[in-house]
Amino acid sequence: MMKLDDKINNLVDILLNCSNVTVLTGAGISAESGINTFRDPDGYWSKFNPQELASKDGFISNPEFVWSWYQYRLKVLHSSEPNSGHKSLVEFEKHIKQFNLVTQNVDGLHQKAGSKDVIELHGSIVRNKCIECNLPYHNSVFDGSQLLSKCYLCNGLIRPDVVWFGEFLPEEEINRAEVYSTECELFFSIGTSSEVYPAANLPSIAKNCGAFIVEINPNFTSLSSLADVRFEYPSGEILPKILEKYEMRIT
Ligand code: BV8
Ligand code: ZN
Numbered sequence: 001m002m003k004l005d006d007k008i009n010n011l012v013d014i015l016l017n018c019s020n021v022t023v024l025t026g027a028g029i030s031a032e033s034g035i036n037t038f039r040d041p042d043g044y045w046s047k048f049n050p051q052e053l054a055s056k057d058g059f060i061s062n063p064e065f066v067w068s069w070y071q072y073r074l075k076v077l078h079s080s081e082p083n084s085g086h087k088s089l090v091e092f093e094k095h096i097k098q099f100n101l102v103t104q105n106v107d108g109l110h111q112k113a114g115s116k117d118v119i120e121l122h123g124s125i126v127r128n129k130c131i132e133c134n135l136p137y138h139n140s141v142f143d144g145s146q147l148l149s150k151c152y153l154c155n156g157l158i159r160p161d162v163v164w165f166g167e168f169l170p171e172e173e174i175n176r177a178e179v180y181s182t183e184c185e186l187f188f189s190i191g192t193s194s195e196v197y198p199a200a201n202l203p204s205i206a207k208n209c210g211a212f213i214v215e216i217n218p219n220f221t222s223l224s225s226l227a228d229v230r231f232e233y234p235s236g237e238i239l240p241k242i243l244e245k246y247e248m249r250i251t
Contacts, residue, residue, distance in 0.1 A: 022184035028191020032236035075144025082113030088239035100180035123162035132156025194223035
C-alpha cells in the first residue's frame, strides 16, 4: 500500500504539468463546515424522501413543508463558514492557468471562500424565483425566517432557485461544465457520491478525453473504479496537504 506522502507527491508531479484542471464538488466538501450531506448515513435522504423535498411536485403539493426545509438549510448556512477544503481550491485557482470549478452544491460556500468563477449546476438556495414567471426574488433575511410568499407580478408561489429532480439544469452551466470536462488534463471529483445525473457524467466525459481522474472521498462511490487515484480522506484534511506540497514545488 503506497504511503500517503508518496501518493501526494505523485499527484503533485502530474499537477505541475497541468495547465487545465476541472473540479466537481458535491455536498461532502461542505460537510466539515457543518452542512449535512444527502446520502451519508445521517444525511438528509436518511430522514426525508427526496421526491417530497427536492421536486417541483413535492413543492406544489406541500409548499410550506418544502419552503421551511430550505429556510432551515439557509439558517444552518447562516452560521457556517467555508472550510480548508474550499479555501485550498481558491489557492489552486490562483496557480493553475485554466481552473474550472463546477459544483452541485447550492450553499454558496465556494464563493464565500473566494473562488472567482463557480459553475452552480443545481442553482443556489441564496436565490429564489417565481414558480410561474421565473421573476427572481431574494431573501430579505438569511436566518431562516423568510416566509413563503407570492409573486407580486403574477401571484405565483416563490420557490428556491435550485434544480429539483426532473428539472433541467441551467443550459449554460451544464454546457460549460461538459466542455471543461472534455478539455481538462486532470479532473478532481471531491465530496460527491456520483449518483446524480447529468453531473455524474462529467468525470466519465473527462476520462474518455484522456484526463487523469482524482477522487477525494472517505467512502467508495460509483466513480471509484474509474478513478486513477483515490484519497479516502475528508477533503478539508487532504486538500491542504496536496496544496502545501504543490506550492513548495512551484516556488
Ligand atoms: C435532469 C436539489 C433532465 C438542490 C437535487 C440520467 C440522465 C439525466 C437524468 C437522470 C439520469 N438518471 C436519472 C436521472 C434523473 C435524476 C437523477 O440523477 N436521479 C438519480 C438519483 C438517479 N436527475 C435529475 O432529475 C436532474 N435533472 O436530469 O433533467 C431530465 C428531465 C426530466 C426527466 C429526466 C431527465 C436534476 C438533478 C438535481 C437534483 N437536485 N437537490 C438541493 O436542494 O440541494 S439532488 C442532490 O443530490 C443535491 O442537488 C446534490 O447536489 C446532489 C448530488 O449529491 P452529492 O453532492 O453527491 O451529495 P451526497 O450526499 O450524495 O454525497 C456526498 C458524498 O460526500 C458522499 O459520497 C460522502 O462519502 C462524501 N463525504 C462526506 N464527508 C466528506 C465527503 N467527501 C469529502 N470530504 C468529506 N468531509
Ligand atoms: Zn411571477
